[in-house]
Amino acid sequence: MPDVVIVALISLAGTLAGSFGGIITANKLTNYRIQQLEEKVEKHNKVIERVYNLEKNEAVIEEEIKVANHRIEDLEQFHK
Numbered sequence: 001m002p003d004v005v006i007v008a009l010i011s012l013a014g015t016l017a018g019s020f021g022g023i024i025t026a027n028k029l030t031n032y033r034i035q036q037l038e039e040k041v042e043k044h045n046k047v048i049e050r051v052y053n054l055e056k057n058e059a060v061i062e063e064e065i066k067v068a069n070h071r072i073e074d075l076e077q078f079h080k
Helices: 003-079
Strands: none
Touching: none
């Protein structure tokens, strides 16, 4: 085989190896970034869920306070 063909085949092999290596590296980086974003979203969702539960508990406590205040007012009027 002529030297030119051998050099061309070696260049082709190097180009293919470099291209596939770049694709694989980019794919790994993309997967890593997606994984990091998924973890952030999961943390955010947990915070949202906790805030929702706190707000629900706050509403219950506020209702209990209203009932207690009403009972105190009734007792105060009863003793007048």
